[in-house]
Amino acid sequence: MIATTQALAREQFPVLESSTYLVSHSMGAAPLGAKHALDAYFTDWATDGPEAWERWLPEIATIADGIGAIVGAPAASVFLGPNVSVLQAALATCFDFGGERNEIVYEALQFPSLTYVWREWERYGAKTCVVPSDDGFTIPTERILAAITERTALVVISHAYYVSGAVVDVRAIQRRCREVGALLCVDAYQTTGVYPYDVVDLDLDIVTGGSHKWLLGGPGCGWIYVKPALLERFRPAVTGWMAHASPFEFEAAPMRYAPTMYRFGHGTPTIPGYLVARPGHDLIREIGVARIREHNVRLTTRLAEMALERGMRVPTPLEPARRTGWIGIDFEGAHAVKERLIEERVFVDYRPGCGIRVSPHFYTTDDEIERFFAAVDRLRR
Secondary structure, three states, X not given: OHHHHHHHHHOOOHHHHOOEEOEOOOOOOOOHHHHXXXXXXXXXXXXXXXXXXXXXXXXXXXXXXXXXXXXXXXXXXXXXXXXXXXHHHHHHOOOOOOOOOOEEEEEOOOOHHHHHHHHHHHHHOOEEEEEOOOOOOOOOXXXXXXXXXXXEEEEEEEOEOOOOOEEOOHXXXXXXXXXXXXXXXXXXXXXXXXXXXXXXXXXXOEEEEEOOOOOOOOOOOEEEEEOHHHHHHOOOOOXXXXXEOOHHHOOOOOOOEOOOHHHXXXXXXXXXXXXXXXXXXXXXXXXXXXXXXXXXXXXXXHHHHHHHHOOOEOOOOOOHHHEOOOEEEEOOOHXXXXXXXXXXXXXXXXXXXXXXXXXXXOOOOHHHHHHHHHHXXXXXX
């Protein structure tokens, strides 16, 4: 079923005409719709100047709801920001770390940018509890659960680890948070668009993510979901005029927060980054994450099998349910081979200990998997 959709979709990605694109886990291929969106943005700006804001500002909520539809979020429960680090920093300001419940729990395999954010909150009274990994690729769920106590204010967990692609049992972690009265923030950057999940079904409190990987939206469009019942308790101190209840009244301080997710706004929004992301989001919704996942599992399984047949090490979980959308392939000289692959326009990336990371998306064909291994075999020789 995806073959017909794939043939039509491939025409929308110019990079596929001149390369083998297997790096969507890092940077999704650019759709032509993104260029059209940028052209339209410039035309609006050049034609109408400040009057273009009348068209741009409503798009923020529309784009946010489009992301929400991908992850099962209710309307008006998602908002946009320039990146996840800024959004989680804003979230951090909503907590009072002066009491006994002052711990932030996160895993040792968390993406480094977010560890920088949360570690710096120690200067404001937070205590960070980092859950260790024995192998550098996974962490036992029981170890994470044991770290969550009555002193925990917030747990910040990856939906899938960036170093291994291993998916985390967020449902079990959410249950533990409920038991002790902690909140859970899931960073779903590594899964959104390729691994189906539903924020309501999982009863998640807060979810963050971005657009430049599987959502095909390029950099500059992060997002945050907050469970609607929790929204009013959050008063971000990383803020600006767009978070105000009446931003165009230009009231002086103190802040009067918007009653909606707009309270997570900041200063003047990065409109080009938001607009350029929308066409990629639209494609993901049109095709459907379930169909994308089915295609991805088939090709990643084939990648793992072909790697193991060659005696290569595969640090990614072999069971499809335990991994997100990419496969790690490691062997002696893998980094040098990766560099040569890039020169030949076979786009992949490399991580120490993990090897070459390879990710098929809905636009990836079986022939491209064969082409990748043909190039690897030749370069290894």
